[in-house]
Amino acid sequence: MDSDITFSIIKPDAVSKGYTGQILTRITGSGFTIAALRMVRLTRQQAEEFYYVHRERGFYRGLVEFMSSGPVIVMVLRKADAVDEFRKLIGSTDPATADRGTIRAEFATDVQKNAVHGADSPENARREASFFFPAIEIF
Ligand code: CMP
Numbered sequence: 001m002d003s004d005i006t007f008s009i010i011k012p013d014a015v016s017k018g019y020t021g022q023i024l025t026r027i028t029g030s031g032f033t034i035a036a037l038r039m040v041r042l043t044r045q046q047a048e049e050f051y052y053v054h055r056e057r058g059f060y061r062g063l064v065e066f067m068s069s070g071p072v073i074v075m076v077l078r079k080a081d082a083v084d085e086f087r088k089l090i091g092s093t094d095p096a097t098a099d100r101g102t103i104r105a106e107f108a109t110d111v112q113k114n115a116v117h118g119a120d121s122p123e124n125a126r127r128e129a130s131f132f133f134p135a136i137e138i139f
Contacts, residue, residue: 005035005138006082006119007128008090012070013113015039020073023116026103027077030089036076036133044068050131059112066112074132076125083125086118 010023028034042050047067054060079085091102095114098105108115119125129138 003122004078004080004082005122005129006077006079006086006125007117007132008075008077008086008119009067009117010073010075011113011115011117012066012072013109014107014115015072016070017107019107019115023103023107024073027086027089030079030085032077032079032082032086034075035078036129036138037073038075038132039071039073040132041071042068050128062112076129076133076138083119083122087120090116090118 008027010020014020014023024034044064047064048055051060051063051067054063057063077086089103091098091104093104093114094111095104095108096111098108103116104114119128
């Protein structure tokens with residue numbers, strides 16, 4: 001069911017610091033199963049397109065630069081109520097205000113280099129998943 005999937009990215013900061021394994025362990029240990037996963041380096045154009053909704057924001061240019069600066073892990077995750085459950089697991093956007101025990105509180109650097117992305121609605125989860133994966137590659 002649609003509400004059972006979310007889309008996530010382990011961002012360049014977390015990948016380059018070697019946190020990929022620990023973050024995946026936290027995700028699967030919280031009851032998510034991996035429906036699709038790939039390591040990829042976004043082109044600047046792909047990062048612009050992925051974050052197009054933020055194009056008017058002051059942080060957009062820096063975000064595009066950062067997200068295309070190194071490899072990331074893109075993945076589709078499955079669990080009941082996946083979008084909300086995943087957002088609870090990662091914590092708020094700014095790690096300075098993220099609850100203790102959340103992935104961002106533990107692994108993020110700052111509000112931009114915040115270790116992971118999680119879709120904010122089931123509609124966006126579907127749109128973001130299809131940005132990287134054809135339906136046949138989502139298990
Ligand atoms: P993400 O969940 O991927 O969604 C949009 C991203 O923009 C966010 O995580 C951060 O990486 C970045 N972002 C959001 N707010 C700010 C901000 N105030 N300054 C810099 N980057 C931000």
